[in-house]
Amino acid sequence: MTAAAETYYEKRGLIGTLGRDGLLQIILVANTFIMLAPIVIMVFSAFKTNMEIFQSPFSLPDFTNVANFVKIWTQTNFLRYLANSFIVTGASMVCILTLGTMAAYAIARYQFFGASFILMFFLAGLTLPLKLAIIPLFMLMRDLGILNNQLSLIAVYTAMGLPTTVFIMTGFIRTLPSELEDAARMDGASEARIMWSIMLPLVRPAMVIAGIQNVVPIWNDFFFPLVFIQNDSLKTLPQGLTTFMGEYTTDWGVLFSGLTLSAAPIILIYIMLSRQFINGMTSGAVK
Amino acid sequence: MPQLRLTGRGLWITVLIAPPLAFVALFIVYPIVAAFAYAFYDWQGLMRGDFVGLANFHQVLFVEPYASWTRNAFTHNIIVFFALMVLQNGVGFILAYALWRELPGARFHRVAVFLPVVLSTIIVGYLWKLFLHPLFGVVNQSLKAVGLPFLAQPWLGQDTTALWALIFANAWHMVGFPTLVFLAGMQRIPGEILDAVRMETESEWVKITKIVWPLVAPSATVVFVLLFVGAFNWFELPYIMAGLDGSPYGSTDVLGLYFYRTAFGNVSAGQQNFGLGSALAVLIFVFIAAVASVITVRLRAREIQI
Known part of the structure; x- marks a missing residue:
């Protein structure tokens, strides 16, 4: 060398x-x-x-x-915004998981004409950027009389959450064995009874994944409240934050404590359930 | 008797499937179809006027000042997409590679890198707006503290740096997402392949470029397409950090802001135009759908089945 x-x-x-x-x-x-x-x-x-x-x-x-926090507690609508976010997110999640499980169960457990077409219909919603349809959505909410009403948010979030939920739940429900179902059917149980008492207890893991994947974007959403909600007492947390940040522009301590309080709930839950969060939020991208 | 049973089950399936189907049809499919129809009409406020054919499209694409606004916003979206491709997906790949080795503390690093992802864009936007404040923000304070006061800038106040400040804030917010998608892809590479590579070469570079990168192709497809759709839908972060007009002087204006302004008006102009707004929405939509499907097909072709 x-x-x-x-x-x-x-x-x-x-x-x-x-x-x-x-x-x-x-x-x-x-x-x-x-x-x-x-x-x-x-x-x-x-x-x-x-x-x-x-x-x-x-x-x-x-x-x-804690003077800054006291100020927020006593002088702003922060608690109202927080409560609104809980109401809207909670109601949307109940609707998404209920309706999503119903559709997924029908598609996965029964053979009927058009089942695969209906699944395709749901999956088409996965990739569409709904923000760009905001003008017709605005007109639709006006015609339904739910502009400036949290029902408009719950309706949009439910519709947006259904494609991912149906996708995740259908895949999971298909893997469940049919022996239990057949045995119950032999004993004369009704279809509703089979679904409720036998199958639903088994799909909880998939519900957690579908739930986390939807709960974070809904809790954090700003765009739809910006367009649909005007009334200050109906605003959700991200939207209320913009009002609040505009009022206290020079009081930086209060601004930072407002941001801290808004971030706290989701950060704390994330730290406790980080594995579920990471799995849930990347589950659409990781096959 | 069997006939009755069948109707009973058919009814049960209908009960299960009709409500969710109705939701998706009413709040997703109908608005998207309607958005296309709206673009062909003249609008007076919230009232639909005459059918005008392609006039709205012609106006946003070729009539000044709309044409320059459209071009300006579109150029910024392209810059944002390529910059985030490097800062978000590129850095994400490196971080995923580092996490994959399961060094001490890897679990903690993994939780930390994903933490900003769970925060609302509104919180992230305001946080960085305060940090980038020219006088009191921690960014300029830190530069002064480490003896680099000449680097301190009014980051969001000048047109040369504002868009880059937004891009940086977005990368900070979202880098954890591609990181963990890439990491999941790497963890699926079979151990036998890696052992075989170890026999063949010592070079880390060869291992990354010839083995790891091709084998995480499915993850790359997903994060590239999602970033593309996200970059051309960009709205919340510029809205919070730069305002609806894309200040300063439109240097941070992007299609999302421009579309919103055109459709719903803004404080200064106050003029709302659903016709032009819908034409913009349709153009953005068609552009995203066309490019995203081309990217998907091209990238899928290079994916290898393990």
């Missing part, structure tokens, strides 16, 4: 010195820092006064100073 070649092999580059895994670990730590630092600064700033935010943005705050 020549001297030149030897030095080439002895010279170890960045990867050689750190080891490949060392380099990858550095990338991961740096990225995690970039992901978490903004959220930590947001939470810290929520406990600070304007002065403290501008002079020492990174310092630990005095966590007993």
